[in-house]
Amino acid sequence: MNTVETLGEILRRRGVSRRGFMKYCATTASLMALPPAMAETIAARLEKASRPSVIWLSFQECTGCTESMTRSHTPTLEGLILETVSLDYHHTLQAASGEGAEQAREQAMTANAGKYLLVVDGSIPMGDPGYSTIAGMSNVDMLLDAAKNAAAVIAVGSCAAFGGIPKAAPNPTGAVAVSSLVKDKPVINVPGCPPIPVVITGVLAHFLTFGGLPELDHLGRPRVFYGESIHDRCYRRPFYDRGLFAETFDDEGARKGWCLFKLGCKGPVTYNACATTKWNQGTSFPIQSGHGCIGCSEPDFWDLGGFYQALSMPTQKLGKVAGAAIAGGTIAGIAMAAHNRSMKASAKQSHERVSTDELEKGE
Amino acid sequence: MNATAMDLLIWARGTGFSLALAIALFGLTLRVFEILSLGRKHDFAPAREDSPGSGLRTVFSRSLPLPGMAQKSPITYFGGYVFHVGLLLVIVFFVPHIEAIRAVIGLSWPGLPTAVIDMVSVATLLALVAVLFDRRRNKVKRMLSGFGDYFAWGITFLPMVTGYLAFHHLVLDYTLMLAIHILSVELLLIALPFTKLTHVVTLFLARWYNGDWFGRRGIAS
Numbered sequence: 001m002n003t004v005e006t007l008g009e010i011l012r013r014r015g016v017s018r019r020g021f022m023k024y025c026a027t028t029a030s031l032m033a034l035p036p037a038m039a040e041t042i043a044a045r046l047e048k049a050s051r052p053s054v055i056w057l058s059f060q061e062c063t064g065c066t067e068s069m070t071r072s073h074t075p076t077l078e079g080l081i082l083e084t085v086s087l088d089y090h091h092t093l094q095a096a097s098g099e100g101a102e103q104a105r106e107q108a109m110t111a112n113a114g115k116y117l118l119v120v121d122g123s124i125p126m127g128d129p130g131y132s133t134i135a136g137m138s139n140v141d142m143l144l145d146a147a148k149n150a151a152a153v154i155a156v157g158s159c160a161a162f163g164g165i166p167k168a169a170p171n172p173t174g175a176v177a178v179s180s181l182v183k184d185k186p187v188i189n190v191p192g193c194p195p196i197p198v199v200i201t202g203v204l205a206h207f208l209t210f211g212g213l214p215e216l217d218h219l220g221r222p223r224v225f226y227g228e229s230i231h232d233r234c235y236r237r238p239f240y241d242r243g244l245f246a247e248t249f250d251d252e253g254a255r256k257g258w259c260l261f262k263l264g265c266k267g268p269v270t271y272n273a274c275a276t277t278k279w280n281q282g283t284s285f286p287i288q289s290g291h292g293c294i295g296c297s298e299p300d301f302w303d304l305g306g307f308y309q310a311l312s313m314p315t316q317k318l319g320k321v322a323g324a325a326i327a328g329g330t331i332a333g334i335a336m337a338a339h340n341r342s343m344k345a346s347a348k349q350s351h352e353r354v355s356t357d358e359l360e361k362g363e
Numbered sequence: 364m365n366a367t368a369m370d371l372l373i374w375a376r377g378t379g380f381s382l383a384l385a386i387a388l389f390g391l392t393l394r395v396f397e398i399l400s401l402g403r404k405h406d407f408a409p410a411r412e413d414s415p416g417s418g419l420r421t422v423f424s425r426s427l428p429l430p431g432m433a434q435k436s437p438i439t440y441f442g443g444y445v446f447h448v449g450l451l452l453v454i455v456f457f458v459p460h461i462e463a464i465r466a467v468i469g470l471s472w473p474g475l476p477t478a479v480i481d482m483v484s485v486a487t488l489l490a491l492v493a494v495l496f497d498r499r500r501n502k503v504k505r506m507l508s509g510f511g512d513y514f515a516w517g518i519t520f521l522p523m524v525t526g527y528l529a530f531h532h533l534v535l536d537y538t539l540m541l542a543i544h545i546l547s548v549e550l551l552l553i554a555l556p557f558t559k560l561t562h563v564v565t566l567f568l569a570r571w572y573n574g575d576w577f578g579r580r581g582i583a584s
Contacts, residue, residue: 218536219367229537241477243458262462269372269538298538299369305376312459313466314380315373321381322467325388332389333396340401 007208008047021046028205031198031277032214032224045209052208053112054119055105055146056090059139060132060166060175061122065157066092068194069201071280085204088116091134102135109149117207118150120178123159123166127174140181147182152213154188155179156200158296161189161220168302179220186213189220193296196277199225219299221271230267230293233275236260254290264308265292272297368539375545383549384467390556391564398565411581421574422567438497442490449487453480453523477530484527491520515558521547 011021025046026039034042058066070093087093088108089101096104108116120143125131129138137145147153155178158164166175179187190203203222206214214222231237239245239259246253246260259265267275270293274285287293292308295301305315433440454460458474465471495516498504525547527533529540554560562569577583 232532240458243474243476245458261458269369269541299367300373301369303373304369309466310459310462312463313376314384314463315377316381318381318384318467321385322388325385326392329389329392330396333393333400336393336397337400340397 005051006047007049007051010051028202028209031202031273032206033227042205042209046205049208051086052151053108053116054085054087054090054204055108055116055150056087056093056119056121057134057139057142057146058091059120059122059124059143059160060173061157061159061164063092064194065121065160065192065200066090068192068197069156071197085117085208088112098135105146109146113149115151116149117204118146118153120153120155120160121157123163123173123175123177124181125166125173126176127172131173143178143181147185150185152186152188152207153178153182154190154203155220156190157195158191158193158299158301161191162299164193165302167300187220188213188216188222191219191221191226191297191299192272193294193301195297196225196273196279198277199273217271221297225273225277226271226297228271228276230270230272230275230287231265234267234287235275236287249290260287260290260292262310263292264306264310266295266298266301266304266307266311267293268311269304270295270298270301368536368542372538372542372545375542375549379546379549383552387552387555390553391561394556394561395564395568398568406579410579412578414578414581417578418571418575421577422570424574425570438493442494442497445490446487446494449483449490450519450523452483453487453526456480481527481530484523484530488520488523488527491516491523495520511559514554515560518547518551518554518558519560522551 008021022039022043025043026036029036029039029042056066086108089105091097091101094101094104122132122139124139124143126140129140132139134142155161159166159175160178163171163175163177166173167177177189179189188203190200192199199222202225203214206222214224217223217226219226231240234240236257236259239257240261244253244256244258245262246258247262248254249263261268265287267287274293275287278285278288294307295304298304305311305313309315428440452475455464456475457477457480461471461474498508498512498516522544525540525544528535529537529544532540534540535543551560555563
């Protein structure tokens with residue numbers, strides 16, 4: 001594949017106007033919370049950037065992340081920018097299959113050693129390598145082999161970033177996140193089930209523009225997109241503060257757009273850009289369509305109790321525990337009562353009566 | 364991957380809560396049984412006068428200061444009122460708490476706006492600090508105070524302060540602070556039957572008993 005042509009040239013060849021390109025750069029700058037003046041820097045850098053080789057590995061995943069990214073396709077510029085990276089291996093999107101496909105991966109790894117971006121979606125089974133293999137190669141072997149000469153690794157989706165649904169209790173395949181295997185390379189986590197398309201492309205744009213990694217939070221997520229909770233940026237937040245909640249999905253509160261906390265919204269512990277960037281080109285996001293946030297960009301969100309159980313509720317069934325505790329307390333109480341009574345009785349028995357005469361004599 | 368704040372939160376809401384609730388219920392049942400089973404010696408004296416309702420009346424009347432006492436120890440009384448009423452309002456009328464209670468006992472009621480809960484929380488925290496300060500400053504109170512008193516203060520203060528910090532996203536990441544808040548409540552639940560905090564239950568028994576006994580003997584209660 002041709003890696004000499006710059007992004008600017010490609011975009012012009014595709015008929016993207018200078019105005020459209022600058023608009024994209026300005027949007028990217030504001031998304032990444034950079035000062036407006038940075039739009040020009042981004043434009044200048046992107047203009048000159050050559051198409052970096054991208055190797056995309058898919059392990060234990062559902063292809064939702066790829067689906068999400070392809071939804072940013074026509075006619076948006078994000079889609080074009082994405083097309084203009086040299087996607088050398090992606091077994092869902094590439095035309096080649098079998099030996100040819102694997103050869104493409106090996107060629108790209110040799111030709112761009114030290115420079116290619118490794119994108120991973122899906123978790124890696126450590127229980128038994130046979131749970132997931134590609135061309136007879138286990139996921140863990142393929143990941144470590146590809147990560148060895150990568151410039152950086154981007155873990156796309158909650159499965160790659162944190163283990164996701166394969167890791168949900170009881171984790172039958174022994175699934176792990178990319179970051180628990182790749183230790184010697186920078187790993188950027190772009191979680192979400194799936195992640196917002198513009199967040200995936202934004203991270204790529206940041207890499208192309210600045211040649212480095214964006215500032216990451218304690219979970220390895222770019223702060224610009226995962227810096228604030230859904231709850232804090234939610235347009236329904238005023239209803240939470242006023243104490244107005246939907247109690248069911250079809251009551252008056254739901255129709256009036258009140259807060260969905262009682263219906264299990266996990267917005268308060270979920271850090272993502274859904275409430276600000278939104279989905280489908282800024283059309284909407286789950287809460288706007290009337291459903292609480294399920295917390296999909298957080299580690300182990302599948303084990304966070306039921307999707308429809310309020311965040312403050314205990315997650316285990318308490319009836320039996322409470323019953324057993326009260327029964328145990330009653331039995332212990334009766335035993336304690338018996339013990340106290342026998343102590344009292346023995347104290348009474350051992351009590352010697354003393355008459356006043358005896359007392360006077362004693363003196 | 365290392366354990367995350369989310370792992371801690373999942374444990375706190377799951378196993379942690381079940382354990383804490385079980386210990387609290389076990390302990391409280393045991394304590395109440397123990398107290399009731401001790402019994403009292405039969406009173407052979409006839410009741411001085413008939414005073415129906417003196418037990419129930421005393422449950423409430425003991426919450427009022429004796430004449431002149433509020434002026435003598437204003438911090439004890441007003442600080443005490445503010446933090447007790449504040450704790451009650453925050454625990455019982457903050458919507459996430461109502462949801463937690465609903466999950467345990469199946470009952471729910473309308474909550475208060477967060478701005479009101481926020482103000483009450485600040486007042487409660489200040490009152491708790493004031494009564495602690497007074498306990499240390501006043502010579503008699505300091506002499507009477509032991510480890511149990513400071514421990515009880517600490518485990519009451521901790522859920523309040525962590526809840527406040529979590530709500531305002533202060534000091535720690537919200538998820539971690541929320542997990543710590545829930546864990547601190549669990550600590551409080553576990554300690555409830557085995558510290559002087561058992562008074563949340565025994566208060567009613569004790570006051571009723573005293574009121575009734577005083578009524579029998581013709582003493583003002």
